[in-house]
Amino acid sequence: METNSSHVQSSNSDGETDDGSESFDKRQLIGAETETESTNLLPEVEGLCITGEARPGHTIQATGEKKPEYLVTADDVESYLAVEVIPIGKGEQIGDLVRIFANEHKKITCGNEMQDAVEQNFFNGHASFDAYLVGYYDDRQRVKLEFTKDRFIIKDGKLHPIVNIIFLPDMMITIPGESPTGFEIHSIGASLSLKLETENSTLRDLIVLTMRSFLLRVRLAALLPRTINAQILFT
Structure with a gap:
């Protein structure tokens, strides 16, 4: 054989x-x-x-x-x-x-439409997405996920903030191999470990790429002198 x-x-x-x-x-x-x-x-x-x-x-x-x-x-x-x-x-x-x-x-790219959306979110300094927050027993809660220049916020169905955390250099957003629509946010410094899901994989990837671009800004700012940090983060 x-x-x-x-x-x-x-x-x-x-x-x-x-x-x-x-x-x-x-x-x-x-x-x-x-x-x-x-x-x-x-x-x-x-x-x-x-x-x-x-x-x-x-x-x-x-x-x-x-x-x-x-x-x-x-x-x-x-x-x-x-x-x-x-x-x-x-x-x-x-x-x-x-x-x-x-x-x-050739190297994989995210395509013109997704690339434009990521860049627009980055330069606007704000992005908002619909998602699901996954609990300990895999129960899902519909939430609004928002990114600003210095933090991310998760709001419940009534738009009340349930997570409001400043971006930290050690923060990571990862994609579990077993989930076509899921992603996770981890930070040791913030004692944070969150599981979220989206309606489809395309939206999930847009969220992941957007958050990674925001985190890159924070990591670059952390490497520069303090006098320059404010200009990068808040302009």
Whole structure:
């Protein structure tokens, strides 16, 4: 029995997988396996390709018997996405690894519409989104998530603030691999750990990219002399 074992790999440079950046989370999707009756022929990998739009909120699909799918997220922006196929026979590799890149071997971008929205939110110094706050028992509460230049605020259904925290340099917004619409906000300095969800993955990615741009402003300001900080944060 011979198989083609494949997975989708996220990397931040041509041919090198990402293994340390806090912006990416090393997600892999185990793909399809195809079988051949003959043990004399190498597994067929000709025609291997990736279909679909390689942008956050969209799904790409690799060729194969089971057509494995991969949801592109904000974590993949500025990285490469590739499908790797390893021909295997009787438990051993019997052919060279085949790799094909999504997006014509170019880095993943968030697309013009999402990029414009992120930039507008950043330069306006304010953004507001509908989301769900997830409780300890996975109960969901509809909330309004707001970002300003120096803090983020979560308001309940009556627009009463239930979270109002200044952005800190150690604050992170992450995407859990098991959730297509979820994201998390963590900060050791603020003793904060929040789980939120959105109606769809595109909105989730827009929120993640927007908050990361606001956090970048804060981190850059923290590296500069105090006399310059106020100008960066509040102008």
